[in-house]
Amino acid sequence: MRTRPVQVVNRAEPGVRPVKPNLKLNLGLSMVVGLILGLSLAFFIEYLDTSIKTMDDVERYLGVSVLAVIPKGAKFLSQDDPNSRFAEGYRILCAKLNLTGARSSARSITVLSGGPGEGKSTTTFNLGWVCAQSGMKVLMVDGDIRRPNIHNALKIENTLGLGEYLAGQASLDELIQSTSIPNMEVLTAGNLGPEDLGGFSRARIASLLDICRPNYDVVLFDSPPVLGISDASVISQEVDVTLLLIQHRRYPRNVSQRAKRVIEDVGGKLFGVILNNVNIKTDHPVRLQKANPKRWRATHIHCESRPGGA
Structure with a gap:
């Protein structure tokens, strides 16, 4: 009897899980x-x-101090919400500019930036708003005749304004308007564009300031971008203080560096930088304050300034 060469020890069973x-x-x-x-x-x-991301970036690449950090989402301030969390940053800025107290002549200020869309109109208006709230008499001048916006914030007509004054078509008494905000008056941009004016006249801007200084505590100019447009440079030459607005993470830092050079080349008095549109909660707050928490507390909006003062 032959034996089988192959013997079944265990019957093969399919695996429960695939090997591969x-x-x-x-x-x-x-x-x-x-x-x-x-x-x-x-x-x-x-x-x-x-782009500019931190206060240290501003000081390292521009050699200028940061005066205030404005959070993302800031809008035009209004009487309906005087204690808005956004107002605090502008109050800090007002205090840094030392705009409180009686003055024999106005302090004239312009807010400039390197490129469009960085928030100049909002910043200029809100700074004027907190100054007016603190009891100062404010004149708001819309110096951006190409893209005027201040009249929208105040909900008034922009029929005649700065353009007509620069062209010699009307006097300031005829052009300056009252507003619904106590202590604030406005000179809108008007209807004359750059093609009608051929550029701003430095002499006329100087004349405007000479007329307004005895009547206002603060004169604030909203201006076009300083790069590529001469109007902003002319305004910067004549005002007492120029503020450079930089929108956080918007443009390469060389845009802000060039803007600073333009201001200095025309003899503008650059006082400091406003870092705008910063996401305080999520955009690296540690990096924003770096190794100087005292400076951070003095510039960001949760500083302990009182809502009613500057």
């Missing part, structure tokens, strides 16, 4: 690789981003 692919292993490796690639991409994008 190893789902858990592959999923774990994918997550690790994805995390590494994501972090690498984030660091690479951050490396390529040369």
Whole structure:
């Protein structure tokens, strides 16, 4: 009797789980690789981003102090919400400019930026608003005749204004309007555009300030971007103080550096920088304050200034 060369020891059974692919292993490796690639991409994008991100960036690349940090989402302030959380940053700015107390002549100020859309009109209006709330008599001048906006904040007509004054078509008494905000008057941009004026006249801006100084505590100019438009440079030459507004993470830092050079080249008195549109909660607050928490507390909006004062 022959024996079988092959003997069945155990009957083969199909596996409960497939040998390949190893789902858990592959999923774990994918997550690790994805995390590494994501972090690498984030660091690479951050490396390529040369915009202004911190107060130290302002001081390192521009050599100018930050006067105030304005949070993201700031709108035109209104009488309906005088204690808005956004108002505090502008009160800090007003205090830094030392605009309180009786003055024999006005303090004239312009807010400039390197590029469009950085928030000049909002900043200028809100600074004037908190000054007026503190009892100062304020004249708001819309110096951006290309893209006027101050009349929208005040909800008034922009029929005649600065353009007509510069062209010699009307006097300031005819052009300055009262507003619904106590202690604030306004000179809107008017209807004459740059093609009608051929540029701002430095002599006429100087004349405007000479007329207004005895009558107001503060004269505030909203201005166009300083790069590529001469109007802002003319205003900067004549006012007492120029403030450079930089929108957080918007433009490469060389835009702000060029804006600073233009202001200095025309003889403008650059007083400091306002860092605008900062996401205080999520945009690296530690990096914003860096190693100087005292300076951070003195410039960001949660400072302990009282809502009623400047």
